[in-house]
Amino acid sequence: MNRFLTHIITLCLLVVSPTLMADKYQTVTFGLYDFPPDIIINAKGQCDGPAVKQLKKLFMFTSLSLNINCVDPARLYKLFAKGEVDMLLNIASTKALIGQSTVIQPQFHYINLAIASNKNLPDSRTISAIRSYDYEGHRILLSDQGFKFVDLKNGPDALELFALGRVAHHIGYIKEREMLDFHDEKHLKPADIEFKSLEKLPTYIHVSNQSVHKELIIEQLNKLISSRACSNLYDC
Numbered sequence: 001m002n003r004f005l006t007h008i009i010t011l012c013l014l015v016v017s018p019t020l021m022a023d024k025y026q027t028v029t030f031g032l033y034d035f036p037p038d039i040i041i042n043a044k045g046q047c048d049g050p051a052v053k054q055l056k057k058l059f060m061f062t063s064l065s066l067n068i069n070c071v072d073p074a075r076l077y078k079l080f081a082k083g084e085v086d087m088l089l090n091i092a093s094t095k096a097l098i099g100q101s102t103v104i105q106p107q108f109h110y111i112n113l114a115i116a117s118n119k120n121l122p123d124s125r126t127i128s129a130i131r132s133y134d135y136e137g138h139r140i141l142l143s144d145q146g147f148k149f150v151d152l153k154n155g156p157d158a159l160e161l162f163a164l165g166r167v168a169h170h171i172g173y174i175k176e177r178e179m180l181d182f183h184d185e186k187h188l189k190p191a192d193i194e195f196k197s198l199e200k201l202p203t204y205i206h207v208s209n210q211s212v213h214k215e216l217i218i219e220q221l222n223k224l225i226s227s228r229a230c231s232n233l234y235d236c
Helices: 002-023 050-059 071-083 139-144 155-163 215-227
Strands: 026-032 064-070 087-091 100-116 126-130 148-152 170-172 193-208
Touching: 026 071, 050 064, 064 215, 071 126, 071 193, 087 100, 100 139, 100 155, 100 215, 126 155, 139 148, 139 170, 148 155, 155 170, 193 215
Parallel strands: 026 064, 026 087, 126 148, 126 170
Antiparallel strands: 087 193, 100 170, 100 193
16 A cells, blocks of 8 residues: 555656746746857757856756757847847847847956957958957958958858968957967968957846846846855856
C-alpha cells in the first residue's frame, strides 16, 4: 500500500511540477549578435562568450528564465521594436533604439571604438563598417574627410574584409589591439596594421518598450542591482 501511494505521489509531482515552474519562472528573450571577443558564435551556432555567461549569471538571481536569441543586428532591431525580443545589449545612443527602449542603469560594461588601418595602403580611403551604424558621429566626420564606406551586415564580416586587405581601413568596436592578430597567412600581419582608439563607450541592457514583460524585467533587474549594490552589471 505504501509503495502504491508513493507511486501516486510521484506521478502527481511529475504532473504538477512543470506548472509550478512555469508560474515561478517567466521566460524572457535576450537578443544578441556576434561581437568578439565578448560575444562569439560557437560550433553549435549559438551566442557564447564572456558577456553571454555574465548575462546568464545575472538572471540566475531573478525569477526570470533567460532565452538567448542569436541573430544579425538588422533583424534584431526589428524584432526588438515589435517586442518579439525583450532585451538587447547596446550603447545608449544607437539611433535604431531611440524611443524603442528603456535603459537599465548602471552600464553593463565598456567597449572601445577604434580605427584600424593597413599601412600598405596609405593612399586608399576605403573603410569597412557595419551597415547603418553611425559610430557616434564618426561616420559623418570620416565621410567629410573623403573616406568611402563599404558596409556589411555585422562586425566580424566588416573586420574580415579589412583583414583580407580588400579595404584600407576598418572602424568598429575593437576591445584591444590584440584582436587584430589574425594568425592566418591570408590575413594582414600585426606589423602591417596601425591601431587608433577613438573613444570608450558604455553599453547597457535595453528593455523593449513593446515587450509584454517590460515592467516585470525592469522590476526584477532593479531589485537585483539594489540588493547587490552593483556599480556595473559585468561584475555584478
